[in-house]
Amino acid sequence: MYRTHTCGELRIDNVNTEVILAGWVQRIRDLGAMSFVDLRDRYGITQLVIDEETDKSVAKQLHGLGREFVIQAKGTVRERQSKNKNIATGEVEIALSEIKVLSTSEIPPFTIQDDTDGGDDIRMKYRYLDLRRSTVRKNLVLRSKMAHAVRCYLNSQDFIETETPVLIKSTPEGARDFIVPSRMNEGQFYALPQSPQTFKQLLMIAGFDRYFQIVKCFRDEDLRADRQPEFTQIDCEMSFVDQKDVLAMFEGLTKHMFKETLNIEVGDFPWMPYSEAMEKYGSDKPDIRFEMCINDITETVKGNNFVVFDSAEYIGAICATGCAGYTRKQLDGLTKWVQRPQIGAKGLVYVKCNEDGTFKSSVDKFYSQDDLKVWAGKTGAKAGDLILVMSGDKSNMQKAIGELRLEMGNQLGLRKKGTFKPLWVVDFPLLEWDEESQRFHAMHHPFTSPKIEDIPLMDTDPGKVRANAYDLVINGVEIGGGSVRIFDSALQAKMFSLLGFTKEEAEAQFGFLMKAFKYGAPPHAGIAFGFDRLVSLFAGLDTIRDVIAFPKNNSGRDVMIDSPSFVADAQLDELNLKLDLKEKK
RNA sequence: GGUGGCGUAGUUCAGUUGGUUAGAAUAUCGGCCUGUCACGCCGAGGGUCGCGAGUUCGAGUCUCGUCGUCACCGCCA
Numbered sequence: 001m002y003r004t005h006t007c008g009e010l011r012i013d014n015v016n017t018e019v020i021l022a023g024w025v026q027r028i029r030d031l032g033a034m035s036f037v038d039l040r041d042r043y044g045i046t047q048l049v050i051d052e053e054t055d056k057s058v059a060k061q062l063h064g065l066g067r068e069f070v071i072q073a074k075g076t077v078r079e080r081q082s083k084n085k086n087i088a089t090g091e092v093e094i095a096l097s098e099i100k101v102l103s104t105s106e107i108p109p110f111t112i113q114d115d116t117d118g119g120d121d122i123r124m125k126y127r128y129l130d131l132r133r134s135t136v137r138k139n140l141v142l143r144s145k146m147a148h149a150v151r152c153y154l155n156s157q158d159f160i161e162t163e164t165p166v167l168i169k170s171t172p173e174g175a176r177d178f179i180v181p182s183r184m185n186e187g188q189f190y191a192l193p194q195s196p197q198t199f200k201q202l203l204m205i206a207g208f209d210r211y212f213q214i215v216k217c218f219r220d221e222d223l224r225a226d227r228q229p230e231f232t233q234i235d236c237e238m239s240f241v242d243q244k245d246v247l248a249m250f251e252g253l254t255k256h257m258f259k260e261t262l263n264i265e266v267g268d269f270p271w272m273p274y275s276e277a278m279e280k281y282g283s284d285k286p287d288i289r290f291e292m293c294i295n296d297i298t299e300t301v302k303g304n305n306f307v308v309f310d311s312a313e314y315i316g317a318i319c320a321t322g323c324a325g326y327t328r329k330q331l332d333g334l335t336k337w338v339q340r341p342q343i344g345a346k347g348l349v350y351v352k353c354n355e356d357g358t359f360k361s362s363v364d365k366f367y368s369q370d371d372l373k374v375w376a377g378k379t380g381a382k383a384g385d386l387i388l389v390m391s392g393d394k395s396n397m398q399k400a401i402g403e404l405r406l407e408m409g410n411q412l413g414l415r416k417k418g419t420f421k422p423l424w425v426v427d428f429p430l431l432e433w434d435e436e437s438q439r440f441h442a443m444h445h446p447f448t449s450p451k452i453e454d455i456p457l458m459d460t461d462p463g464k465v466r467a468n469a470y471d472l473v474i475n476g477v478e479i480g481g482g483s484v485r486i487f488d489s490a491l492q493a494k495m496f497s498l499l500g501f502t503k504e505e506a507e508a509q510f511g512f513l514m515k516a517f518k519y520g521a522p523p524h525a526g527i528a529f530g531f532d533r534l535v536s537l538f539a540g541l542d543t544i545r546d547v548i549a550f551p552k553n554n555s556g557r558d559v560m561i562d563s564p565s566f567v568a569d570a571q572l573d574e575l576n577l578k579l580d581l582k583e584k585k
Numbered sequence: 586g587g588u589g590g591c592g593u594a595g596u597u598c599a600g601u602u603g604g605u606u607a608g609a610a611u612a613u614c615g616g617c618c619u620g621u622c623a624c625g626c627c628g629a630g631g632g633u634c635g636c637g638a639g640u641u642c643g644a645g646u647c648u649c650g651u652c653g654u655c656a657c658c659g660c661c662a
Binding site: 027030045047066067090107108115117118120121171194197220340342343432444499 | 587589592595596597610611612613617618619620621623624625653654655656657659660661662
C-alpha cells in the first residue's frame with residue numbers, strides 16, 4: 001500500500017493514528033535538531049516532522065531529500081504545538097518513523113509554488129511542473145466540474161451525447177482548415193473539423209432530436225489570448241424548436257453552470273438586437289456590466305464650421321462619469337490611445353462639464369457654452385462628467401468609440417471580475433459584404449436561416465436580410481453562438497448561390513447535406529459554446545491558456561513537445577508528398 | 586501579413602548621458618539554529634547581457650538585421 005491517506009485530509013480527529021502518506025517534497029525547513037517537511041499532493045499539504053525522538057537514520061535520510069522528490073512517509077499523527085490556520089491540515093503533523101524515496105528530482109527550473117518565480121515561457125516548456133501548482137490545477141478542476149455540470153443538465157433534458165468524426169472534408173468557407181494527408185487515397189486530404197456543424201444537422205435529420213457533444217474543434221488561424229488552434233466547444237442541436245426555445249434551453253444550461261460551479265444566481269438574460277449593440281456599444285459583444293453607452297450626436301454638432309465634424313459621416317460620444325477632473329496628461333494619453341494603429345482614430349474631442357456649470361472643451365473655438373450644454377443634454381452628462389467625442393465613417397467610429405468605452409471602463413474599474421452580465425445578441429445580419437473577394441460572406445455560417453419576413457430581400461437587398469442567429473455574450477466575451485438552420489434544400493441552394501457558389505461547387509462540397517434535406521428534414525436549430533472561454537471567464541482569467549492543460553504558444557507551437565516538427569522522408573514518401581520549401585528572401 | 590513591448594545569473598528583474606571588476610531578490614550548495622510553515626542568521630558558487638553586423642577610443646546601453654516570446658490589428662463562416 002502506497003498510502004493510507006492523502007496529504008489534504010488529516011485533521012485533529014486523526015491524532016495518534018499510524019498513517020502512510022505519499023507525495024512531493026514541497027519544502028524542507030531544517031532548524032538543526034528538528035526539521036519540517038511539507039509534503040504535497042493534489043489534495044493539499046501535510047507537515048512531516050523530525051525531532052530528537054525520531055530515529056537518527058530517518059533524520060539522516062531527510063538530509064538527502066530535495067524539492068520535488070517523491071517520497072512515502074510513515075508516522076503518527078499528532079497535534080501541533082504551533083498551528084497553522086492557513087492550511088486545512090494545519091492543526092496536525094506527522095511524527096516520522098520511516099521515509100522511503102520513491103523518486104528523486106532534479107532542481108526544478110522554477111519554484112513550484114502559487115507565487116512562482118517562473119515566467120510564462122519556462123512554465124509552458126515544463127508544463128507538467130506548472131500543473132503541480134495549485135493555482136493552475138484549480139483551473140482544470142473547475143473545468144472538469146463545468147463539463148460535469150453540462151453533462152448533468154443536458155442529460156436531464158434528454159440530449160444524446162454523440163461523437164462525430166475528426167477526419168472530415170475541407171471547405172473553403174470560413175477559417176482555414178488543418179489538413180491531414182490520406183495514405184490510402186493518394187493526393188487526397190482530410191480536414192479537421194472547425195465545428196461538427198454538418199454532422200449535427202445530419203443527426204437531426206436522423207431523428208436524434210436533441211444532441212450534444214463536448215468536442216475539440218480546429219482552426220488554422222493566428223492565435224490570441226482567447227484563441228487556440230485547437231479548442232473545445234459544447235456543441236448542441238435540437239429539432240422542432242424555434243429561436244425562443246433554443247435560447248430558453250441554453251439560458252437554463254448557463255444558469256445551471258453558474259449555480260453548480262460558482263454558486264451564483266444570474267438573472268434572466270436580456271435580448272439585444274445586433275443593430276442596438278452596434279449603436280449603443282460599438283460592438284456585437286457588448287460588456288453590459290456598465291452603461292456609458294454611445295450617443296449619436298451627428299446632427300446635433302454639425303454645422304459650426306468645425307471642418308472635422310462637418311465632414312464626418314458620424315459623430316459619436318460617450319459620457320465618462322466623474323472624469324471632468326482628468327488632467328491634460330490623461331486626456332493626451334487617451335488621444336494617443338485612440339490614435340494607435342489598432343484603433344486608428346485621427347483624434348479625440350473632449351468636453352469637461354465643470355462643477356460650476358461651465359464647460360471646457362478642446363473645440364471651444366467652434367462651440368459656445370450653450371452648444372456644449374446641448375451636447376451634455378444629449379449624452380446625459382452632469383457636472384463633474386467628461387464627454388469624449390470621436391468622428392469619422394460610421395461603422396469604424398462606432399467600433400472605435402466602443403473600444404474607448406471599454407478602456408474607460410477599465411480605467412474607472414467598472415469591469416469587475418466576479419460580476420457576470422450575460423445577454424443574448426440577436427437578429428444578426430445574414431450576410432456581410434467582403435471587399436476583398438467582392439462578394440457576400442455568411443456572417444454566421446451558410447446554413448443559417450434568414451428571418452421569414454426578410455426572405456424577399458434576398459433578391460433585392462441581400463445585405464439587409466436579418467438571420468435567425470444569436471450569440472451568448474457575457475462581460476464583453478463572445479461565449480457562444482448559433483442559429484436556426486435552413487431545412488429546405490431549395491432555400492439552402494439559394495443561400496449557396498448568394499454566397500457565390502456555383503451549383504457544381506455547392507454540390508461538390510455540401511451535396512450530402514442538400515441530399516439529406518430531401519429525405520424529411522425536421523426544423524432544427526442549435527448553438528455552440530466556446531468551452532475554454534467559458535471556463536476562463538468563470539475562473540476570472542484573461543487568457544484561455546490557463547484553463548487548457550497543454551496549450552500552444554502565440555505561434556501555434558507546443559514548446560514542451562516541440563511541435564509542429566519536420567517528418568522523416570520515409571513518412572513523406574509513403575504519403576507521396578514532397579516538400580518544396582520556398583527560399584526566404 | 587502588420588504594429589508595439591520584452592530578451593541580462595537556474596528563475597524573476599534592476600542596470601543612470603555610452604565609461605573602471607554587470608547588481609538585487611529568489612533558487613542552489615556549505616555552516617549554525619528545538620516549533621518552523623515566505624523560518625532565521627553567516628558564507629559560497631553561479632553571466633556567450635538571445636544571435637549577427639555596424640557606429641565609437643569604448644556598447645548590456647545607440648543603429649540595422651535576425652531569432653524567440655507576449656499583446657494587439659488583419660484573419661477567426
